[in-house]
Amino acid sequence: GNSVTQMEGPVTLSEEAFLTINCTYTATGYPSLFWYVQYPGEGLQLLLKATKADDKGSNKGFEATYRKETTSFHLEKGSVQVSDSAVYFCALRSISSNTGKLIFGQGTTLQVKP
Amino acid sequence: EPEVTQTPSHQVTQMGQEVILRCVPISNHLYFYWYRQILGQKVEFLVSFYNNEISEKSEIFDDQFSVERPDGSNFTLKIRSTKLEDSAMYFCASGDQRSYEQFFGPGTRLTVL
Numbered sequence A: 001g002n003s004v005t006q007m008e009g010p011v012t013l014s015e016e017a018f019l020t021i022n023c024t025y026t027a028t029g030y031p032s033l034f035w036y037v038q039y040p041g042e043g044l045q046l047l048l049k050a051t052k053a054d055d056k057g058s059n060k061g062f063e064a065t066y067r068k069e070t071t072s073f074h075l076e077k078g079s080v081q082v083s084d085s086a087v088y089f090c091a092l093r094s095i096s097s098n099t100g101k102l103i104f105g106q107g108t109t110l111q112v113k114p
Numbered sequence B: 001e002p003e004v005t006q007t008p009s010h011q012v013t014q015m016g017q018e019v020i021l022r023c024v025p026i027s028n029h030l031y032f033y034w035y036r037q038i039l040g041q042k043v044e045f046l047v048s049f050y051n052n053e054i055s056e057k058s059e060i061f062d063d064q065f066s067v068e069r070p071d072g073s074n075f076t077l078k079i080r081s082t083k084l085e086d087s088a089m090y091f092c093a094s095g096d097q098r099s100y101e102q103f104f105g106p107g108t109r110l111t112v113l
Helices: none
Strands: A003-006 A011-014 A019-021 A023-026 A032-038 A044-050 A056-059 A062-065 A075-077 A086-093 A108-113 B005-007 B010-013 B019-024 B031-037 B043-050 B053-057 B065-068 B075-079 B088-095 B102-104 B108-112
Touching (some): A003 A086, A011 A019, A019 A108, A023 A032, A023 A086, A032 A062, A044 A062, A044 B102, B005 B088, B019 B031, B019 B088, B019 B108, B031 B102, B043 B065, B043 B075, B075 B088
Parallel strands (some): A011 A108
Antiparallel strands (some): A003 A023, A044 A056, A056 A062, A062 A075, A086 A108, B031 B043, B043 B053, B065 B075, B088 B108
16 A cells, blocks of 8 residues: 655754655555645644656755655755754655545654754 | 634543534635544544545544534534544645645644543
């Protein structure tokens, strides 16, 4: 079946450090891939997405590239800020789902220290 | 900016009691969803709702669960007889038809004692 696996957290970084959060998936066909972010006390917000192989999603300095050959969608940011502290969720939407349901990874907590 | 809202933010109930979790989706959206996250585990899909009926549900969504859009604005999730293992954060989401992008509410934390 379809599934998403993320690296374990928490990830603790100093401000301006480079961030990578790994995400790999298992799916039939070519799903759409997403990163959602949850700031404390808020709902999940779409951070970026990619709908086909080699697409790069980007937003707010974050990037992720849809890699079909490695079935991965790793999240990166060149220089994190304290305000990036949040929980990050990788998710996929299967092409076989006509309802748009999302399948999530377990989430990775990022803590950025000044 | 329009947003999805959920009430209450935290619900505590006794095992065997009925609970209703409420959501107000974004007004022009057509697709509605419930997800849940048990502490420390993945966010799991429960059910999707379109055109006033369930369009897809997971194996978690058994006869104890039901959803309703009673008045064209609210979208509710009812658990008829809560179990300890129903303790989780419940997220409501809504989406438009064109993009399928889903907008999430802040969640309701349900604690079953």
